[in-house]
């Protein structure tokens with residue numbers, strides 16, 4: 001069973017439930033968008049998919065997340081390995097501040113390697129090409145990553161995530177800090193990358209969800225503020241013919 005599936009997942013912080021009983025099968029090599037109002041648990045859900053949620057103080061979860069049929073939270077599973085297989089890109093580009101462009105991309109490859117990493121140059125170049133950044137940086141690989149523009153920094157972070165050859169790439173509002181042109185580049189890139197990777201992207205931008213994703217999941221919070229999955233399906237159906245009134249209200253901008 002290739003790919004990722006989420007079974008009856010609930011998660012929260014202390015006495016608070018942020019998401020409740022979410023069941024979702026992610027389609028491999030497609031882009032899945034997660035949409036929903038602020039506070040509906042989108043980021044929490046994403047963090048449960050690569051074991052980053054457990055890094056938060058007081059965090060708890062129930063239910064299962066399966067990657068290629070295996071429970072990523074099983075006691076024998078190493079969270080570092082999970083995060084290699086399920087990479088993450090955040091809202092604000094966060095290149096390692098003291099490192100060059102090259103070293104930023106190489107960082108994940110060097111981790112856990114004693115001595116020389118085989119084919120390091122080639123792998124860095126390949127990742128930068130996949131992130132559509134190579135041509136812009138090939139002559140300045142040893143300049144600091146933070147000297148790039150915001151959009152370039154975000155593509156650098158994507159290259160860094162791709163360097164370790166993940167199966168799934170999680171993106172939490174990856175373009176919301178970028179200008180419209182840089183945003184379109186990231187969207188084009190997501191479409192490209194979906195040929196090789198499974199992509200799960202959180203976005204507040206309905207046009208973006210409609211443009212880039214194949215499937216859309218809509219989360220909303222109930223009275224107790226816990227996020228639940230209201231509707232999930234092919235993006236075209238969600239945007240043109242939603243089954244749930246709440247989905248329709250949200251995508252047409254009536255709330256949220």
Ligand SMILES: Nc1ncnc2c1ncn2[C@@H]1O[C@H](COP(=O)(O)OP(=O)(O)OP(=O)(O)O)[C@@H](O)[C@H]1O
Nearest residue numbers: 013018036037038039040041042043044045056225
């Ligand atoms: N570290 C934390 N400690 C306690 N509560 C948290 C923590 N992080 C998030 N929450 C709570 O969990 C709920 C879901 O938050 P989450 O960040 O997942 O929402 P979101 O859908 O990503 O929102 P946004 O669209 O604003 O990014 C919110 O009520 C939030 O206050």
Ligand SMILES: [Mg+2]
Nearest residue numbers: 042043044172
């Ligand atoms: Mg969020």
